[in-house]
Amino acid sequence: xxxxxEPVQADLAQVRGRLLRDLLRNPLGVTGAVLLLVVIAGxxxxxxxxxxxxxxxxxxxxxxxxxxxxxxxxxDDLGRDILSRLLHGARTSLQVGGLSVLxxxxxxxxxxxxxxxxPVLDAVVSRLTDLMLAFPxxxxxxxxxAINGPSLTxxxxxxxVAQIPTMIRVVRAETLRFxxxxxxxxxxxxxxxxxxxxxxxxLPNAASAIIVQATVIMPVAVIGEATLSxxxxxxxxxxxxxxxxxxxxxQYLVRAPTAAIFPGLAILxxxxxxxxxxxxxxxxxxxxxxx
Numbered sequence: 001x002x003x004x005x006e007p008v009q010a011d012l013a014q015v016r017g018r019l020l021r022d023l024l025r026n027p028l029g030v031t032g033a034v035l036l037l038v039v040i041a042g043x044x045x046x047x048x049x050x051x052x053x054x055x056x057x058x059x060x061x062x063x064x065x066x067x068x069x070x071x072x073x074x075x076d077d078l079g080r081d082i083l084s085r086l087l088h089g090a091r092t093s094l095q096v097g098g099l100s101v102l103x104x105x106x107x108x109x110x111x112x113x114x115x116x117x118x119p120v121l122d123a124v125v126s127r128l129t130d131l132m133l134a135f136p137x138x139x140x141x142x143x144x145x146a147i148n149g150p151s152l153t154x155x156x157x158x159x160x161v162a163q164i165p166t167m168i169r170v171v172r173a174e175t176l177r178f179x180x181x182x183x184x185x186x187x188x189x190x191x192x193x194x195x196x197x198x199x200x201x202x203l204p205n206a207a208s209a210i211i212v213q214a215t216v217i218m219p220v221a222v223i224g225e226a227t228l229s230x231x232x233x234x235x236x237x238x239x240x241x242x243x244x245x246x247x248x249x250x251q252y253l254v255r256a257p258t259a260a261i262f263p264g265l266a267i268l269x270x271x272x273x274x275x276x277x278x279x280x281x282x283x284x285x286x287x288x289x290x291x
Contacts, residue, residue: 019284019285022283022284023280023281026280026284028276028280029276029279029281029283029284030280031276032273032275032277032278032279033277035272035273035276036273036274039094039269040094042090043090045087046088046090046091050083050084050087050088051070051071051072052080052084053084054085054087054240055080055239056080056081056084057078057080058075061079062079063076063077063252063259071083073258073262074259076248076252076259077248077252077256082245082259082262084240085245086242086262086263089240089241089242089244089266090266090270092152092225092239092241092242093225093226093241093243093267093270094222095152095156096155096156096159096221096225096234097159097218098218099156100163100224101160101163101218103156103157103160103164105210107160107164107167108163108165108166108168111125112125112167112168112170113171113172113175113198113203113206115175116171116172116173116174116175116176116202117179117194117202122172129169132164132165133165133166137162137220137224138224140158140161141159141161141162141224141227141228142158142227142228142233144157144161144162145158146233150232150234150235151235155229155233155234155235159224159225163217163220166217170209170210170213171206171209171210173209174202174205174206174210175202175206178202179202183201187200208285209285211281211285212278212282212285215274215275215277215278215281216275218274219270219271219274219275222242222267223267225242226241226242226246228243229241229242229243230244230247232247242266242267243263245259249263
């Protein structure tokens with residue numbers, strides 16, 4: 001048994017090492033990774049590093065400017081600490097985005113595999129996908145959120161369902177690309193069943209495209225969550241969210257512009273981090289870009 005597993009483990013270690021080297025050689029990818037690490041660490045540690053509870057009001061200190069003693073980024077109209085709300089809001093936004101991406105992967109991946117492998121199912125799945133893609137992403141997400149009602153779970157479901165067609169198309173394209181490869185034809189020649197071919201041969205090879213697509217749709221989900229919360233269809237006050245912070249700050253833009261600037265910058269940094277890291281990951285996983 002060791003003679004079989006040891007070469008396989010060595011090959012996997014070599015692939016991981018090459019992938020890590022390619023990522024570290026990409027300065028934009030490293031920048032994106034650092035941004036994501038900072039944002040994710042701040043979000044995960046928000047209950048312990050936030051100076052105040054996110055919903056705690058200080059009626060004696062509204063509209064404090066940044067760098068005020070006790071309030072590093074200032075306060076909003078109710079005297080709530082903006083830094084504390086940013087940390088907790090980023091946690092909420094990443095949670096909704098992660099759940100929606102997971103939903104899109106869990107549903108979109110098997111449908112894409114089935115559509116790409118069996119032409120009979122392809123006709124049905126592709127027509128349903130085209131029907132969903134006829135609606136713009138945000139319109140579909142807003143409609144689903146309005147039907148289900150505003151909440152964190154419903155926002156994640158709405159955004160995840162709106163992302164499913166894109167994931168189906170990516171996985172379907174990968175399945176069609178690998179279906180004619182020699183290793184798949186050889187498996188068919190050995191009378192391997194369709195589900196076994198999909199699970200053991202096509203899905204592992206399509207995993208890199210799925211991972212890259214996840215990094216692409218994650219910032220879209222974060223922006224979608226902010227949009228739903230801004231419209232009152234996502235996270236509801238007093239739960240902090242970057243979209244809720246923007247909605248609360250819009251009527252005080254002249255008096256306290258930083259209350260809107262900071263959550264906007266947080267959304268920008270999250271999306272920038274995922275985009276930079278996703279581009280670097282795609283280049284590292286694409287054999288045509290390797291030197």
